[in-house]
Amino acid sequence: MNTTKDDKPAAAKEHEAAFLLQAELAAGLQHEFGLKPEFSQVWAARLTGFLRIRLGAQEIYIPAPSxxxxxxxxxxxxxxxxxxxxxxxxxxxxxxxxxxxxxxxxxxxxxxxxxxxxxxxxxx
Known part of the structure; x- marks a missing residue:
């Protein structure tokens, strides 16, 4: 079985990372656009899926605000x-x-x- 340093299976680690990304996107959609939680969750799930397809397994640098x-x-x-x-x-x-x-x-x-x-x- 493929495991990581902390002995979590790789699939569990990927699921956790996707969940955290989706939660951050949902919070951002609520904060920046005033979306209701139920709508922000739907959009965040779609965006997470898109990002996983387009950029999956890549490390991405996101610069801090100026x-x-x-x-x-x-x-x-x-x-x-x-x-x-x-x-x-x-x-x-x-x-x-x-x-x-x-x-x-x-x-x-x-x-x-x-x-x-x-x-x-x-x-x-």
């Missing part, structure tokens, strides 16, 4: 009074929150250093 996008969102959202909420939403520590805020502010100042300063010139 940290640049996350950092820009943190800069937009943080108002100085909502640190706990922003930290929880983006999964960062307090020190990382302030570090990101300072980095983003420095980048913004480098792009337009006088954008918020009065120039002393009349607009007329």
């Amino acid at each position: 940290k640049a996008e996350r950092d820009a969102a943190i800069f937009r959202e943080f108002d100085g009074t909502n640190a706990a909420a922003v930290m929880q939403r983006h999964g960062v520590s307090r020190s990382r929150l302030y570090q990101i805020f300072e980095e983003q502010r420095a980048m913004q100042l480098a792009v337009s250093p006088v954008s918020s300063l009065k120039t002393g010139q009349d607009s007329a």
Whole structure:
């Protein structure tokens, strides 16, 4: 019998992996598209079947979300009074929150250093 390192039969391991993929897809469909659980399960099962046929037995690299996008969102959202909420939403520590805020502010100042300063010139 073909077994893996943890002595689970290969077929059981494949079934478990397919089940986990289907569960992740269903959760994503519910979250991203607002599908009801019964519909997301149907779509997730179909997508899982498709992926198993097209990409079965391959290891696939799925890149993490862009940290640049996350950092820009943190800069937009943080108002100085909502640190706990922003930290929880983006999964960062307090020190990382302030570090990101300072980095983003420095980048913004480098792009337009006088954008918020009065120039002393009349607009007329």
